[in-house]
Amino acid sequence: MNLNPEKITDYASHFIKVLIDYSPKLISAFIILFVGLYAIRLINRFIRRLMISRDLEPTLTKFLADILLWILRILLFVAFIDKLGIGTSSFVAILGAMGLAIGLSLQGSLSNFAGGMLIILFKPFKVGNFIEAQGVSGTVCEIQIFVTKLTTSNNQTIFIPNGSLSNGTIINYSLLENRRADLNIAISYNTDIRKAKEIITSVLNSNPKILKTPAAEVSVKSLTDSGIQLAVRPWAKNEDFWAVYSDTLQDCKKAFDAAGITIQPYIMEYSKKEIV
Numbered sequence: 001m002n003l004n005p006e007k008i009t010d011y012a013s014h015f016i017k018v019l020i021d022y023s024p025k026l027i028s029a030f031i032i033l034f035v036g037l038y039a040i041r042l043i044n045r046f047i048r049r050l051m052i053s054r055d056l057e058p059t060l061t062k063f064l065a066d067i068l069l070w071i072l073r074i075l076l077f078v079a080f081i082d083k084l085g086i087g088t089s090s091f092v093a094i095l096g097a098m099g100l101a102i103g104l105s106l107q108g109s110l111s112n113f114a115g116g117m118l119i120i121l122f123k124p125f126k127v128g129n130f131i132e133a134q135g136v137s138g139t140v141c142e143i144q145i146f147v148t149k150l151t152t153s154n155n156q157t158i159f160i161p162n163g164s165l166s167n168g169t170i171i172n173y174s175l176l177e178n179r180r181a182d183l184n185i186a187i188s189y190n191t192d193i194r195k196a197k198e199i200i201t202s203v204l205n206s207n208p209k210i211l212k213t214p215a216a217e218v219s220v221k222s223l224t225d226s227g228i229q230l231a232v233r234p235w236a237k238n239e240d241f242w243a244v245y246s247d248t249l250q251d252c253k254k255a256f257d258a259a260g261i262t263i264q265p266y267i268m269e270y271s272k273k274e275i276v
Contacts, residue, residue, distance in 0.1 A: 115162030227264030
């Protein structure tokens with residue numbers, strides 16, 4: 001193959017001319033790229049520090065900072081290729097189509113993501129709280145973007161999707177400092193109600209874990225066919241709740257035995273239908 005020196009010279013001259021003509025765009029595009037990357041790094045650090053100073057959840061802080069980082073990088077890339085003279089309309093259309101396809105295929109995950117954002121922002125509970133939701137209860141050990149992880153009292157781990165969790169009823173037992181135990185004790189109709197209430201009140205007053213304020217309550221809840229239902233309502237700190245719950249039942253049983261009072265067992269009552 002014979003190479004024509006004149007054509008090679010012409011090609012080289014044309015290439016150098018195009019390069020000289022295009023060099024301002026090329027230089028300015030790379031300046032935008034490097035300056036933009038440095039600015040994005042500074043903005044990301046500032047946003048992280050700002051969210052940490054506002055006491056946002058660490059999970060939310062990291063997630064929002066990462067989302068912002070990638071959004072700024074995509075915008076910088078679009079500005080970079082636009083400065084190079086490459087058309088961006090088709091590129092933006094492709095990104096939109098990809099976003100729509102991903103959104104349709106991940107509807108359930110997006111619902112859980114939105115639920116996780118709501119939980120982290122509005123804080124109906126936080127790590128360490130004991131909650132009841134979606135038919136289960138446990139201590140919150142981690143709030144993730146898509147699921148919330150609970151640990152039950154028997155050391156089982158439960159993962160609840162944030163979408164259903166944020167749209168359902170949540171009972172947070174740890175939100176307030178004190179908690180009331182709702183106990184029911186049944187006695188027979190032969191028992192002196194006043195004496196039984198005095199015994200229970202004495203038991204409550206002798207337990208140092210039961211709070212004096214608000215005061216515990218002992219009252220007649222209902223009169224049933226099987227006996228008299230007494231409502232016992234002691235208050236305790238959250239950390240002492242289950243100890244107070246158990247000790248109250250145990251101490252009341254001991255005190256009733258000492259006083260000769262028998263706790264009335266629960267009797268299942270059936271309704272009889274007439275057979276025609």
